[in-house]
Amino acid sequence: MSLNYILRAKKFKAKKSLGQNFLIDDKTIDFIAQHATKEDEILEIGPGLGFVTEQLVENAKSVVALEIDKDAINVLNKNLGNKENFHLIEQDILKTNINDLPFKDNKIKVIANIPYYITSPILVHLLGEIDELTHKNRSRISEIILMVQLEVARRIIANENSENKEYGQLSILSQMYSDVEIIKKVPKNCFSPAPKVDSALVKFTINEEPKVEVTRLLKRTVKAIFMARRKNIKNSLLNAGFVEVEQALKNAEIDKNSRGEKLSLEQIQKLSIALEEFN
Numbered sequence: 001m002s003l004n005y006i007l008r009a010k011k012f013k014a015k016k017s018l019g020q021n022f023l024i025d026d027k028t029i030d031f032i033a034q035h036a037t038k039e040d041e042i043l044e045i046g047p048g049l050g051f052v053t054e055q056l057v058e059n060a061k062s063v064v065a066l067e068i069d070k071d072a073i074n075v076l077n078k079n080l081g082n083k084e085n086f087h088l089i090e091q092d093i094l095k096t097n098i099n100d101l102p103f104k105d106n107k108i109k110v111i112a113n114i115p116y117y118i119t120s121p122i123l124v125h126l127l128g129e130i131d132e133l134t135h136k137n138r139s140r141i142s143e144i145i146l147m148v149q150l151e152v153a154r155r156i157i158a159n160e161n162s163e164n165k166e167y168g169q170l171s172i173l174s175q176m177y178s179d180v181e182i183i184k185k186v187p188k189n190c191f192s193p194a195p196k197v198d199s200a201l202v203k204f205t206i207n208e209e210p211k212v213e214v215t216r217l218l219k220r221t222v223k224a225i226f227m228a229r230r231k232n233i234k235n236s237l238l239n240a241g242f243v244e245v246e247q248a249l250k251n252a253e254i255d256k257n258s259r260g261e262k263l264s265l266e267q268i269q270k271l272s273i274a275l276e277e278f279n
């Protein structure tokens with residue numbers, strides 16, 4: 001832990017309502033910043049007091065940072081305002097189109113230690129829905145380094161073989177257009193104030209092509225399967241309003257008594273195609 005960061009974080013009155021838990025662990029800060037090189041244009045979401053930002057500005061070609069807290073913005077302007085490759089914008093990420101930001105390159109990297117209560121909305125905002133073959137923000141991103149709760153990180157990387165009901169809509173959304181991996185676990189004492197739970201950094205490497213071909217009913221099928229986890233797959237699909245479910249399951253060679261969370265993305269897609277015949 002770095003005393004410099006601890007003292008600077010303590011001097012600032014952190015706002016719980018904005019999810020302000022500042023990273024004070026120099027090793028983790030270095031680890032994140034190393035993902036930026038002189039070739040990279042970086043979008044940093046929620047720079048806070050700028051502990052990661054200060055290094056990103058040194059390592060990257062340029063950094064555009066979006067922050068909504070005026071007090072944090074004052075600190076950032078004071079410490080980094082004179083850097084030519086740093087652009088601070090007072091703006092909510094959820095209301096931002098990356099194409100409107102001052103980037104020159106076609107592809108940028110995103111680095112975000114964000115409030116945990118907006119993890120899912122941010123992911124949808126950056127990646128798009130699973131059936132959006134092209135998406136305004138995703139098409140500009142090559143990589144995302146995202147800090148999330150450890151439990152959420154496990155859900156993001158989960159698949160049909162995972163335990164503890166980790167596999168679900170968030171896994172599919174995350175993996176449809178990206179390769180995902182947990183690159184570092186970050187214990188709660190690496191932050192000030194310390195949150196209640198441990199965190200992890202997840203790396204998303206964005207792909208041009210979806211993991212499986214997008215079909216008309218894919219999104220609806222995914223939703224139906226994971227909405228009612230206790231039900232078997234036949235009842236989940238009936239519940240969601242699909243008809244001729246038993247026949248579709250048979251055609252897709254899926255046991256009607258199995259649970260949706262045991263199906264691979266490929267099987268779910270096959271099922272969605274089988275359902276399309278009747279729905």
Ligand code: SAM
Nearest residue numbers: 018021022023046047048067068069092093113
């Ligand atoms: N990146 C800093 C760090 O690692 O120490 C701060 C992380 S803190 C968990 C999250 C930051 O995101 C806060 O500074 C908060 O003000 C900012 N924030 C919250 N909601 C935001 C939003 N919708 N758009 C942009 N920034 C936001």
